Amino acid sequence: MATDNSVNAAPIHLAIVGGGPTCTYVLERLAALVRGRREAAALEIVIYDLSGEFGPGQVHSPDQTRTSYLNRVVGQVAFAADESVVDAGPLLPTSERPTLLQWCRRKFEETGDPLYDVVAEDWPRRFVHGEALRDQFTVYVEILRAVEGVEVTLRQAEVVDLEERGDRFAVLTADGAPAYEADYVLMLTGHSSNRxxxxxxxxxxxxxxxxxxxxxxxxxxxxxxxxxxxxxxxxxxxxxxxxxxxxxxxxxxxxxxxxxxxxxxxxxxxxxxxxxxxxxxxxxxxxxxxxxFARPYNEKERDIAALEYKGPFLTTAAVAELRRTVGVPNVIGGAPKRQLDFERHVFPLILLEMALIQYGVLYGPEFREAAVRAAQPAYEKFLADADAFADHHEAGAFLVAPVEELARGLAERVDDVLAGRTVQAAHLDGESADGLPPVDRAVRSFLTVVYGAEQAEALLSEAGDPQAFAAAVAAAESPWRHATRAAEHRFSWERTINPVPVPEAGYASPEEYVETFLDFLDRDIRWASQGNLSNPAKAAADAAWRDMRGVVIEAVDFGGLLASSHRTFLGVYTPHHNRLCQGxxxxxxxxxxxxxxxxxxxxxxxxxxxxxxxxxxxxxxxxxxxxxxxxxxxxxxxARVHSFDAERDVMPIYPNLLRRGIVRKWVNPGVGEPDFVPGGLDLTPEFHPVRADGSVEPRITFLGPPSEGVMYHQIGALRPNKDHHVIRDILCWIHAFMPQESPAGGETKELERNPS
Structure with missing residues (x-):
């Protein structure tokens, strides 16, 4: 609580532009920090939102149509920092920081409405998320207002410009009301569109x-x-x-x-x-x-820390080594940087991980261990000289080949067992001379993936009689429409991203195409229902493109890619990412x-x-x-998502800030090729804008879409138990004007920020 001498302290004037979800997270941290602070901070906070939807923002408005779904399961949404966030500072009591799942369960107990009767793996409607955001926003505002020396004002108004007035910025609004002069401005304008x-x-x-x-x-x-x-x-x-x-x-x-x-x-x-x-x-x-593609049932929710994938090949250490061996020297933001080509240097590692995951799910952990060992020599050669290959196709084939060879050999043996051509699976134990894992365990794993655990056990009960076993397998049907021969389960990037191939002569009729498309949808939905640990293809996509996204961010952020490669990454591979794991x-x-x-x-x-x-x-x-x-x-x-472009944005604030020179667009300078200008702002790792003259403006901070370009994947709802980057980014802003207190109440320390 505030101390007596803090009441007379001059308040710090804060302006927050945008009252949506990220603003809710900001207020949570401020509420916890000021209430738990030994040395009180006098704060005057003014929050602007054009829609007046404080908490949810317009996108998550509780009043929107009930047909739109949130693009995340209930168990993966939070509104507050938790014990996982490094250097979070004081945490609110658990009753004041429910996750979306806990909020829904509480709401169901209060209302009995089945809409709120959910489990962690369910997909909520977007308006439900909005209701929870509105509730939590209100809670955090009430906590702040109860602290002596803290004021919070909510203003439904459109901010159109920031005008420099001495040490402060005047916040100008479309309604012509007197400008509020802020010491610090936090821009949280969220998704927008272009003119x-x-x-x-x-x-x-x-x-x-x-x-x-x-x-x-x-x-x-x-x-x-x-x-x-x-x-x-x-x-x-x-x-x-x-x-x-x-x-x-x-x-x-x-x-x-x-x-x-x-x-x-x-x-x-x-x-x-x-x-x-x-x-x-x-x-x-x-x-x-x-x-x-349909997002798979999230089997990882039962133990996220243990089950989210951490690959042996696509790692931040590998990215660093590739920068050392094949990175192209450039100067980014005045500092030296060795840039990579995403397609040639990073994408082949994603292919290797996807193949490893797909076959590992299909044949079991012992196959995975053997495949990791088999792939190691090719992997090390690739890291040493990734430019030795003609293109990414050749590099990807080279890396995946050892895993493919192992899978092909094992598939032959599995199919021999399933067809009754060899002795029963139960008698085939022990690793073979060519490094293949025990075939009996591979057969069990394969049958479980294709038919499910219960049906697999029923089939294996016939394993003592090869002919009876083969007949039972031949008569069985896969509920997920998997191929029933192991040899037909081949990893293919082309089939992964193009599951409805176009015949060379095209389709005979529109009706034939629709029929083919519906057949794919049926299979994709079935695969998704199997889950992101149990279905080989869904597991590969979810792990390599979602769980390991932090490695890709490490490769891309702050000019990590060559200009032309950055353009290709955003234009080609980001759509692949969205289709594969953001469905x-x-x-x-x-x-x-x-x-x-x-x-x-x-x-x-x-x-x-x-x-x-x-x-x-x-x-x-x-x-x-x-x-x-x-x-x-x-x-x-x-219905395409508009990429952020400060010059074209429908909100006048960004063109005006550009005109004033307070911000500038980020440029990825080409090395012997044209520059690439994605459209986002030139920002420091602390999210402060670089002005037109090259100086940094520390009084303004931008989070969310304006940072896209210089950084990658900065948009998303807060996740529980994740040490989520959004909270760390918010803390970076807060500690600029309210330094972190030491545990002993002595000297303050700066927040250590991990940009991943």
């Missing part, structure tokens, strides 16, 4: 829409305002450009959100019952023609499948689809040579 007239992808569509009956919607959110019945109601065809999470939100809002219902038929299949308020047709399309829930993908089968959602244009402006009809034309389908749309919604 269509400044976006070369959107400008022609916007101009066409202005002159013709066709209606262009440059940004999908908020759905309730952008997708009005006047333009997307009955009698219309709506084209949805983008098949990621935003695109799925659009499909569900225009159908279920309008009053349609999903029901199970007698066979348990989900079917869609229209209500009549939907568009006649929703044409979903994208460059890849693929939705994000929608099984429940959402079942609904998408039902919408396609109902004919309400049309995916028949397929991959490579392009949108054109049909002057004669005054409509948007969507077509692709792959299927031959052509569709005309009355409305077109751009």
């Amino acid at each position: 269509p007239e400044l976006d070369p992808r959107q400008a022609p569509l916007a101009r066409f829409s202005a002159e013709h009956p066709a209606h262009f919607i440059p940004s999908a959110y908020p759905l309730e305002r952008s997708l009005t019945p006047a333009h997307t109601g009955p009698g219309t065809t709506v084209a949805c450009l983008g098949m990621g999470l935003t695109g799925i939100d659009v499909l569900l809002y225009l159908t279920e959100g309008r009053g349609g219902r999903f029901e199970r038929d007698a066979d348990g299949e989900l079917v869609y019952r229209p209500c009549g308020a939907e568009p006649d047709s929703i044409v979903a399309f994208s460059r890849s023609g693929l939705f994000t 929608a829930s099984v429940e959402a993908m079942e609904k998408v499948t039902a919408l396609i089968k109902s004919g309400r959602v049309d995916i028949s244009v397929g991959p490579g689809a392009r949108v054109e402006c049909d002057e004669e009809r005054g409509l948007f034309r969507v077509g692709s040579p792959v299927t031959g389908a052509v569709r005309y749309a009355d409305a077109l919604v751009d």
Whole structure:
């Protein structure tokens, strides 16, 4: 609590621009720190939010449609620092810092509403997350206001500019109210969009829409305002450009959100019952023609610390060694940096990890141990001279080859057992002379993956009679539609990212393509339901692209990649990452499948689809040579996530800050090639902007999308028990004006920040 002498201290003036989820986390840390502080801090905090949705922000508004899902399971969402956060400082009592799971359980006890009756692995609706954020925001504000010397003011207003006034910045708002002068400004503006007239992808569509009956919607959110019945109601065809999470939100809002219902038929299949308020047709399309893949059931929730993957090959030490051996010297932010080529130097290691994980799940831990040993010589050679290979295809094949050879040899023996060509599995024990693990254990592991533990045990009970065993295996069916021969389980990056391949001559008809696509969706949903530890392909994607994302961040951040490689990474590999491990829930993908089968959602244009402006009809034309389908749309919604660009942003604050020279865009300088300018701000590791003159402005801090470019993957909800980077980033800001107290109450110490 505050001491007497602190009451008269001049307050520190803080302005927080953006009252959404990250602001909630900020207030939690401030609340815990000021309440538990021996030397009280006098703070005057003004929080601005245009929507007035303090806590959830507009994206997670509790008042939004109930059809949108949060892109994270309940058990992976928190609102406060916990014991895992290094140097967090005082923690609030557990009753004041519930996780989303605990908040939902409490809400269910209070209301009895089954909406809140969830377990850790469930996928919540986004508005539920918003309700919890609003509640926790209110709790933290009340804690702060109860501390003597602390004031908190909430202002529903749009911040349009920051004006330097001596040692402070004046916060200017669109309503013309007197400017608040802040010692420190924290910018938490969250997701935004770009002005269509400044976006070369959107400008022609916007101009066409202005002159013709066709209606262009440059940004999908908020759905309730952008997708009005006047333009997307009955009698219309709506084209949805983008098949990621935003695109799925659009499909569900225009159908279920309008009053349609999903029901199970007698066979348990989900079917869609229209209500009549939907568009006649929703044409979903994208460059890849693929939705994000279904996110697997999260088996790791039972013990995250033990079960999240830590690979032997894709490591920060490997990245450092590659910088030493093949890194290209450059100067980034005035300091020397050895840059890598993501595709040539990092991606082959991801392939190696994926192959190792996939076969390790399929054949068991002993195969994995043998494969790690077998791959080590090639791995060391790659680290020593990754540039010795013609391209990433050759490098990836070289690294994966030892694992493939081991898997191929074991698959032959497993198939011999399954076909009754060798003695029963129970008699095949011990490691073979060629380094293969015990075949009996590989058979057991394979059968468990393909058929499930219960059916595997039933099959193995016949192992004493090879012929009876082979007959039982041949008659069995995999509930996840796995291939039943081990030889057919081959790791393939191309099949992984292109599971609906295009025949050389294209598809005979749009209907054939849709049938093929639905077949893939069925298999993908089944695989996702098996889980991220039990399904080989889902385990490989989840571990290599999600659990090990910190290594990729280490490779990318602050000019870690060559300019051209950085462009390729964001344009090619980030979409792969999003599709492989940032997908929608099984429940959402079942609904998408039902919408396609109902004919309400049309995916028949397929991959490579392009949108054109049909002057004669005054409509948007969507077509692709792959299927031959052509569709005309009355409305077109751009459901792609806009990358942050300070010059093009619809919010005036960023163009104004650029104009004043308070910020500048970050540039990855090319070495013998053009520079790359992603669009985000030039920031220090402490998230302070570098001004136009090259000096650092320590009074302003940017967290979230504006940091994308110089840093990677800075957006995301807070996770419990994770020492989450968002909390560490927030502490970095707080300790600039409120230094951390030592445990003994003596000298303060600076916060050590781990940028991973």
